Amino acid sequence: MSDLPQSVQINEEGPREGFQFERGPIATARKVELIDALSVNEKGLERAIACGRLDLSGSISLTASEPFLERNQNRSLADNIAMQHNMIRLYQRHGIPVERGSIMAAFGCNFAGDTAIETVVDMVEQIVDIAEEHDIVLEVISLADTMAWATPLSIKQVVGAVRERFPLLDIALHLHDTRGMGIANAYAGLEMGVGIFDSAVAGLGGCPFAAHRGAAGNVCTEDLVFMCEEMGIATGGDLERLIEAARLAEDIVGHPLPGSVKLGGSLAALHR
């Protein structure tokens, strides 16, 4: 219990990955409306500018499953590595910092089966090596459960193995909730000291190339914020406004979205 972080950084994926799964088209004005609803107030904006969070930043992205890489990006593993070098050169030409590496399908793949823990650790090593070739010191490695294979146990095992080999890297989790494990997996990450999460308001999203029948997408932002705040972990998010944004997201896509707290309500007014 003592391993829980005091605060976490939550990256909202709704307007990016969230909408890509929807049949659409969704009018740009409505997308802007959701982004406005999700946006922070002036003070938050000032803090974001101070943190540099509004700057572009690049990442080095590998995929643990070649069959998925071919379907998702039409590239082989070798082609993808060459592409990462090209992207880094492009980032560097434009003065865009590269601080993050990411691994898709880090917990398993609908096309290739289980992902071995050693494969993930090897892939982090490859990303670190690629970074070093360009004099980049990575700060964050993001592990993506692209096809919702992770359990809390595998989260702990993979995060533990990566941390043991690369103790200086911060670990981020990009979790999908397709099989209902998203919040439990986030909790397992928190117990391992993970302090950075991607999520999507109302649970928008899902990967269009992942061959899922169900619509469940990213782990739900307001449910994640609810869990963290109820456990005393600061998120910087305003849960009541996130719930409003989640309802707006449902209105925009025109069908129910999977998040729970927008239905069950927060506990803010009920604690005594």
Place this chain on the structure above:
Amino acid sequence: MSDLPQSVQINEEGPREGFQFERGPIATARKVELIDALSVNEKGLERAIACGRLDLSGSISLTASEPFLERNQNRSLADNIAMQHNMIRLYQRHGIPVERGSIMAAFGCNFAGDTAIETVVDMVEQIVDIAEEHDIVLEVISLADTMAWATPLSIKQVVGAVRERFPLLDIALHLHDTRGMGIANAYAGLEMGVGIFDSAVAGLGGCPFAAHRGAAGNVCTEDLVFMCEEMGIATGGDLERLIEAARLAEDIVGHPLPGSVKLGGSLAALHR
């Protein structure tokens, strides 16, 4: 991680607590159809008979929140204790064993706010005392998150406190998923060595007296079985048949139910 049990016992609440939340009426034949779909095969039935699981058994049930007890059962705390003594006498007159105690609203209440950990421990003590007055040795204490206030952290804190005081009692968890924490809370229970869970197929249910706007009910059986089996914890459940039963439950109630694995699918055919 080493605290995870090797196997768990899951009690299906769909036909009992699950249907009570539905507007209905639901034809008895359709209820029987669901029970049949959830039922075990002959071998399982023989095992169940061998375990005595088909016998009636009684329980001693207290509620941590008096305002909720009044709404739910129209009784004061004192009336409820008197009623438990009456029930035990009735059980004993009919030779029905009493092995279980349970505490409703053990993690918080929409009408009374947070439930103090000491209140829960005191209530377990009251239940044990009531049992002793009737020469009963309790085996299981069930902690119910009736109004979905629990987080994985509070699960660990409350289970830890009860276990510390009553190390010989098995602890069961009755979890609701109204705020999306059900599976994460079950995982926290597993990490504390809890080996008995109530759940409802497709996530049927919810308490009609809990003043919830949302429909999310009990933690979903097939999602819980998926998590356990994927982590190597035996449940005795057949996930593919549970998924079929979950789809049948949706057909019976005539609206979508919250479980995820019935949409996302199991991983059985995808592991390699």
